[in-house]
Amino acid sequence: MNLSELPSVLWQGTVETAQMVVWSALLTALLGLPIGVLLVVTDRGGLRPLPMIKAMLGAVVNVGRSLPFIVLMVAILPFTRLVTGTTIGTVAAIVPLTLGAVPFYARLVETALRGVGREVVEAAQAMGARRLTIVVKVLLPEAVPQLVAGLTVTVVALIGYSAMAGAIGGGGLGDLAVRYGYQRFDTGVMVVTVVLLVIIVQLVQFLGDAVARKLSHQ
């Protein structure tokens, strides 16, 4: 590659990665939160025990968690086409990224909500609170730092997945590393890309930790 092209190529890759990760992270949070809440609420001893629903939901989440991302991505190509009209490009990559991350985040949400003390939930019940009130005003607010920490982990995982999404033309930094670094033996680009990815992950983790700490009142 011409050295003068490098900055613009890197910038484009970074923007594509950012697009894929930010959008899929937003969708993951939006979908993962309610699923995580349902996993906790419908559990035995939960606010509304529904063993059948819990078992089904748990099974679906586990299937999603056990598929390697690259397999999931290929397997759902028809679904991706249905949703976005295409299977190639950054927008198309958001679909498998989201589907891959939702079960992951849902489990983290479940763990975060389970960390809220039983006594606090019972106190709210003793006050005559409705279930929805308990979820919205007790469980979720009390778990906010853990929910943020979980989202941070998920975003980092998404950055990793997004590199694989490059394989279906999603673009991004991972794609750049594969195309220039691996296929064209351009070690320089490879190294720069890797360094950039490391910096981004560090930045995300640092920000996530800072926000979680800010929101924690322990």
Next chain:
Amino acid sequence: MYNLPVIRVNALRKVYGSRVLALDGVDLHVREGEIFGVLGQSGAGKSTLLRCVNLLERPTSGTVQVGGRDLTALPEGELRRQRQRIGMIHQHFALLSSRTVADNIAFPLEIAGMSRAQRRARVAELLDLVGLADKAGARPAQLSGGQKQRVGIARALAARPKVLLSDEATSALDPATTQSILALLRRLNAELGLTILLITHEMQVIKSVCDSAATLREGRVVEAGGVYDLIATPGSLLTRELFPLPDPPPAGSLTLTLPIGRADEPIVSSLVRTYGVDVDIIGGTVEDLRGRSAGRLRVRIGGERAAEALESLRGRGVLVEAA
């Protein structure tokens, strides 16, 4: 002085799974305006009993009436409304760490659908009531244990309940803080006419605040009544717990339970002087029960006029039992 029972628990049974019997036919009557203590070791079922009163735990059979309404028969929506009228405080305070002190206290008012302005006014009153007006904006993590329980109490009283349930509310506190929380409960009982049902394993709690007490063992009430009445009852378990004496008692020794409010009278010395008997004091405990002294002595009385001496003790209201 007292009216009808405000809490009436009848034939309450709670079985966990198919075999663990937590409550085995408990009857309990808590009268309006009294502080009623349920005493028991851990595992005796007292926590289950308390949680059955506001139906956090649904009894296997039996009924729970609070303020004349059978809670076990209410549909869910109505039960929630009744719960808003029953305050509860918890061993580990159960405050929301994400909320300020003021917002914690406001929580039951939000549930009751009170407007923001009304909530603010009520919270200010409650903060004054428990002496935490300067902590309104603090988070629970910034408070001491005693302060946290004061917030818990303010929150429990926010919706002006007539009944307060206390689940080992002082068990996580040091002795001095325990006393200040107990004094607060006593004050609220007197000032607001609040009926309090508490469970505890600490004798100190029974001594300092309880008008009535029940002892729970293996899911059954083995003894219940007014604290002063129980002390005057021969063979009372509560008396034995309140005034521990050295065990085993030596042969021929007697246990004297002194009449309430007169434990500081010179009973023994007057006995010696009047009847010329020998009195060996083997052990004794005198306690202050809500401002009235009470106590128990283990003695051996010898001498020719010992029988007469015992008769005179009985005449003075002393309960004489073979140890």
